Amino acid sequence: MLTMKAKYALRALTTLARHGGKPLPAHQLAERAQVPESFLEVILSDLRRAGYVASKRGLQGGHQLAKPPEQIGLGDLIRSIDGPLAPIRCASLTAYRACSDCPDPDACATRVLMTDVRNAISDVLDRRTLRDQVELESIRGDLAA
Numbered sequence: 001m002l003t004m005k006a007k008y009a010l011r012a013l014t015t016l017a018r019h020g021g022k023p024l025p026a027h028q029l030a031e032r033a034q035v036p037e038s039f040l041e042v043i044l045s046d047l048r049r050a051g052y053v054a055s056k057r058g059l060q061g062g063h064q065l066a067k068p069p070e071q072i073g074l075g076d077l078i079r080s081i082d083g084p085l086a087p088i089r090c091a092s093l094t095a096y097r098a099c100s101d102c103p104d105p106d107a108c109a110t111r112v113l114m115t116d117v118r119n120a121i122s123d124v125l126d127r128r129t130l131r132d133q134v135e136l137e138s139i140r141g142d143l144a145a
Helices: 004-018 026-033 037-049 074-082 109-125 130-144
Strands: 053-056 062-065
Touching: 004 026, 004 037, 004 062, 004 074, 004 130, 026 037, 026 062, 037 053, 037 074, 074 109, 074 130
Parallel strands: none
Antiparallel strands: 053 062
């Protein structure tokens, strides 16, 4: 499940991508992305550490994308905020842990099902970039107008 933190991170990065590479102060970013400013500061810190956002202090400062939107994969972005995509740990490729109540993980039908779910989510997210998200938002906005 996508957390609010990841949803807000995606919304903030989409807003920065639409801003055309110019720095955007945190309060303006929060307003445009409709993200609570106090929560946005925490998210921006995580995004800076992960290499998605660059920040400048001062009068001409603000936040901007650290790399082009087409180089920001949505799967990697969401993993950097929320961790593994698997709905349960025993279905994770990177953070596998057997369930404590499972007598035989190799024969567990629930694990097989959740691995399929994890693979489907990963297949979609790993094919998409932030550029795709911006374009989709633009198309949706045109349809709503």
